[in-house]
Amino acid sequence: MLTDVIVVLQILSALALVFLVLMHSGKGGGLSDMFGGSVGSAAAGSTVAEKNLDRITVTVAVIFAFTNLILVLRLQ
Numbered sequence: 001m002l003t004d005v006i007v008v009l010q011i012l013s014a015l016a017l018v019f020l021v022l023m024h025s026g027k028g029g030g031l032s033d034m035f036g037g038s039v040g041s042a043a044a045g046s047t048v049a050e051k052n053l054d055r056i057t058v059t060v061a062v063i064f065a066f067t068n069l070i071l072v073l074r075l076q
Contacts, residue, residue, distance in 0.1 A: 002074075006070055006071055006074070009067050010067040013067060014064060016060050017060050017064055020053065020056060020057040020060060021057065024053060024054075024057070
């Protein structure tokens with residue numbers, strides 16, 4: 001029963017982590033910069049929303065890591 005709850009929590013945190021990473025704005029330095037994709041990136045600053053998104057992403061990543069560790073220890 002507890003293992004099922006942890007598995008569901010890990011699946012939800014994995015999906016949330018994928019979503020949160022995709023929500024981040026690009027930092028540049030990739031192939032798009034070679035072709036002029038970095039025109040607006042100089043004016044983009046670090047806003048409160050981006051900082052909160054960073055905090056939420058780190059929190060979900062820690063939850064994912066702990067559920068992964070707990071599952072490894074339980075399923076041995």
